[in-house]
Amino acid sequence: MKKVYGARDLMEAHFVRCLLEREGIKAAVLGEMLGTARGELPLTQQTLPSVWVKPEDFERAMPLVDQYEAGYFADEAEDVPPPPEPWICPNCSEQIEGQFTHCWKCQTSCPDDDTLDSL
Numbered sequence: 001m002k003k004v005y006g007a008r009d010l011m012e013a014h015f016v017r018c019l020l021e022r023e024g025i026k027a028a029v030l031g032e033m034l035g036t037a038r039g040e041l042p043l044t045q046q047t048l049p050s051v052w053v054k055p056e057d058f059e060r061a062m063p064l065v066d067q068y069e070a071g072y073f074a075d076e077a078e079d080v081p082p083p084p085e086p087w088i089c090p091n092c093s094e095q096i097e098g099q100f101t102h103c104w105k106c107q108t109s110c111p112d113d114d115t116l117d118s119l
């Protein structure tokens with residue numbers, strides 16, 4: 001196995017892996033298991049996730065990684081929506097996960113920006 005990319009985080013590592021596999025290059029993300037112990041380990045190339053391919057695929061994989069680093073796939077990366085922010089119920093002060101539009105406790109709907117503006 002040869003390392004083609006050292007990622008900043010796991011999401012980036014998996015994005016690069018998907019790019020490669022879409023081109024028929026079998027890729028693996030290493031360093032994943034260390035993620036949970038990250039708090040106790042210093043952030044180094046050894047603890048950050050990295051993307052590896054078979055030696056015979058290395059020549060094909062590198063141009064794709066170069067394109068990724070040049071921002072060629074930036075639009076696709078932005079298509080992934082960020083996880084919704086949790087919100088606080090204005091009625092009962094319960095913290096609600098961002099994917100819910102109503103308070104699970106008292107059914108008050110999530111106050112969006114428009115509501116706040118009209119107050």
Ligand SMILES: [Zn+2]
Nearest residue numbers: 089092103106
């Ligand atoms: Zn509530």
